[in-house]
Amino acid sequence: MAFSVSKEGDRVTIRLPEVFGFSVRSDFKKATTGHSTSTSFFLDFRDVTRMDSSALGMLLLLRETSGGFYADITIANVRPDIRKLLQLANFHTLFKIQ
């Protein structure tokens, strides 16, 4: 499954590809910038089987570009090994991970 984006009202849903890394940086930035501050982001990780540190950087920058502490970002459908990487990076303290 490739990178896909849909928007419904103030909610942007991004379905991330199997490999979430530097190769989608440009698509990810395009999909996540230029929205109003009330926008919420739902990041669907169901297809993600590999992720690198540049993806973690993208998530942090999304958090800042969409309101920092007040950003409304949900990371969902995460496979156990990817969840482990998010935890190693201490991201469970910064993001809602379902």
Next chain:
Amino acid sequence: MTEQECYMPEKFILQHPAIDMQHEVLFVLYNELLHTLQSCEDEYDLADIFLGLNVYVVSHFQFEEDAMLASGYDEREKHMEGHSQLRLGVGALHARFLAASSREEAREVAQAIADFLLEWLENHIAKVDRRLTQYLLEQSVQ
């Protein structure tokens, strides 16, 4: 993990999965800073990168400080002084960045932050964090 551009020089790998991962993310943000300073395509706002760096530095330091406390590490105070130095240094430069009166000045301060950050990361990871991770690994603290 994927095959990727190398963000963190291999000499900084300390064999502690969480601390290595967090250092790597700091290098990714450092690279985003350089990317923006070099005006590549698709750059983020410098202001957002600084906020991201601040947030993540705090989160990472908290992680290490919790691990030091939990494991009874006796160099904790000294280690935390090193963390304060970075927080203060970046905080002062960040304030200068916010007060910059021109785009040119803002970019100069951003470059100074990038240089300061790289130097600090290199010294701190190579020496101070290396001692800590060796201790944590001996204590089996992941």
